[in-house]
Amino acid sequence: MPVERKAGEGGGAVVGFRPLYRQVKERLVRRIAAGEWQAGRIIPSEFQIAAELSVSQGTVRKALDEMTAENLLVRRQGVGTFVASHDEDRILFQFFKLTRDDGGREFPDSQVLAVERARANAEEAARLSLARGSHVVRIHRLRSLGGAVAISEHIAVPAARFPDLERSEPVPNNLYGLYGGRYGVTVARATESLKAVPCPEADAALMGIAPGMPVLLIDRLATDLDGQEVEWRVSLCRTDRFHYLSDLK
Amino acid sequence: MPVERKAGEGGGAVVGFRPLYRQVKERLVRRIAAGEWQAGRIIPSEFQIAAELSVSQGTVRKALDEMTAENLLVRRQGVGTFVASHDEDRILFQFFKLTRDDGGREFPDSQVLAVERARANAEEAARLSLARGSHVVRIHRLRSLGGAVAISEHIAVPAARFPDLERSEPVPNNLYGLYGGRYGVTVARATESLKAVPCPEADAALMGIAPGMPVLLIDRLATDLDGQEVEWRVSLCRTDRFHYLSDLK
DNA sequence: CGTCTTATGTCTTATACAAGACTAATAAGC
DNA sequence: GCTTATTAGTCTTGTATAAGACATAAGACG
Structure with a gap:
């Protein structure tokens, strides 16, 4: 692998230097982002990757370690390493x-x-970093937990990255699985911002609760492997029989 | 280091086996939990620990890697490794x-x-796994963000683990720092459960908002290194000018 | 159809060397 | 003589590689 070397020892700042295993990691992430390695499929063994990039197996392993920690890969001892699927x-x-x-x-x-x-x-364009005049696909759906309606959810995604999504019939329950499987878009991270708000009348009627009742508003922005915004989702959640679980560690 | 060996190869299930570096990790965690290594202080170098436990430096390193990933340790290249402080x-x-x-x-x-x-x-005893009749110390406080009151917070901790806490004057702003510094109790993890609720009159008056206004209720249970419950905290938060941030990755 | 062998993965451990950071000795300048 | 900058030394963590152990699945064989 063509290794980025440090600047001369004479005194230059070594701004561009990154460890070898991070260079390997970046190349492997790019392969997933480009769709070269598809979700759910097995990737070459550590030794194969090492030989291809002319580094040792341990270096590849360290790169895979980090990717596994980021939920990008799943490993099965004795079998192989797989691209995580949603x-x-x-x-x-x-x-x-x-x-x-x-x-x-x-x-x-x-x-x-x-x-x-x-x-x-304007708001959708801003949140999704879209140019003026771009199209989005909007989805409005209700979600149930244990038989009771719990969530009223509004979703917006860039139409350019999901052609004909609005014509896909039916819209599957697991959207991120569809993004990955049909469009090769991997949702890697998401940021959620939560507020307690009075439930608007329209959503209250749909969820069968009194208007104005406190509900949890979840504003989620999901990004792909390159940090590009992929989906904006606003969910209104009943929390009289449900709660939002957050583990801090 | 006295290594746990696998059961005989004859066919017994290898139930008790753990990798060497995990055995090392567990011993090191125990030292922190026991107060032998105190928060903010430096710990012996990787080579010193390796020599003491009769394993290689790389094995110690892997144990420290995991502990660092769990925010238990902080490393500084060229200097040493420190117990994370709150x-x-x-x-x-x-x-x-x-x-x-x-x-x-x-x-x-x-x-x-x-x-x-x-x-x-009854509720405090249940959440904190306390025996009947045990004592707790309760703290009620308001918290401000950017000059405005944002949170009304009720805290309960086992009195046995924090002797004379109720007489500590003043109660510091950073409670977890006090737990660690004065009582040697390390808060390692916490689980938060969130709901949107109408603000009770008493808290509304304290926070200067209208009673019944939707607020975010955060129910937090904090545990130490051994998984023992250390603190139960219920916070009511205004979310008209604030929001709860949750990163999913 | 069950058992053993073998091939091929990942997992663990060990070792060598590089890079960063602090200390103290040392030399230059005033 | 004192101060200050430099530099060598040493201790620390970080990175890279290699080799053997363990896990799994598939095929050979009775």
Whole structure:
């Protein structure tokens, strides 16, 4: 592997230097981002990658270690290393924090109310870093937990990255799985901002609660491997029988 | 180091086996938990620990790697490895998730309203795993962000682990720093459960908002290195100008 | 159909060397 | 003689590599 070397020892600042294993990691991440290695598929063995890049297996392993820690890869001893896929179990653990008060964790059901393609409004364009006049696909759906409607959710994604998403019938329950499987878009991170607000009338009617009742507003911005914004999602959640679980460690 | 060996190869399940570096890690964690290594202090070098336990430096390093990833240690190349202390910066990053809407992150001021020692009620005893009749110390305080009161907070800790806490004057702003520095209790993890609720009259008056206004209720249970419950904290937060930030990755 | 062998992964441990940081001795300048 | 800058030494963590142990699955074989 063509290694980035440090600047001459004479005194130059070594600004561009990164350890070898990070250079390896970056190249491997790029392969996933480019779709060369697809979600759920196995990747070459540590020795194969090491030989290809002319580094030792231990160096590759350290790169894979970090990627595994970031939930990008899944390893199975004796079998191989796989690109993590957004299956329901992973979503439930990593991205879905609303839980029944009795503690049972489950993947919510979805009932899609509307799907449309339209020009992004100012707020959508700002949050998704879109140019003026770009299109988005909007999805509005209700989500149920343990049989009861718990969430009213508005989603916006850039239409350019998800062609014909508005015509996909039916819209699957697990959206991130669709993003990865059909469009090769990997949701790597998300930032959620939470507030307590009075429930608007429209959503209250849909969720079967009194208007003005306090609900949890979750504003989520999801980004892909390159840090590009991929999805903006605003969820209104009942918290009379549910709660948002956050582990600090 | 007396290594745990695997069961005979004849076919027994290798239930008790753990890798060497995890055995090392566990021993080192125990030293911190026992107060042998105190918060903020430097620990012996990797080679010293390796020699003492009769393992290689790389094995010690792997144990320290994991402990660093868990925010238990802080490393400084060329200097040494230190036991992480609960200074304000770390708290802000790890345990304090409420942020001003304009994005500025800061450590909140505190105004203590009441401190008392009393027998634990049923709920406190349950949450803190205390025996019937045990005592707790209760603290009620207001916390301000950017000059405005943002949080009304009720805290309960086992009196047995924090003797004379109710007589400590004044109660410091950074409680976890006090737990570690004066009582040798390290808060390692915390679980927060969030709900949107109408603000009770008493707290509304204290925070200067209308009663019944939606506020964020944060129910936090903090545990030490051994998983023992250390503190139960219920915070009511205004979210009209603040929000709870949660990074999913 | 069950058991053993073998091939091929990842996992663990060990070792060597590089890079950063502090200390103290040393030399230059006033 | 005192101060200050430099430099060598040494101790620390960081990086890279190699070799053997362990886990798994598939095929050979009875």
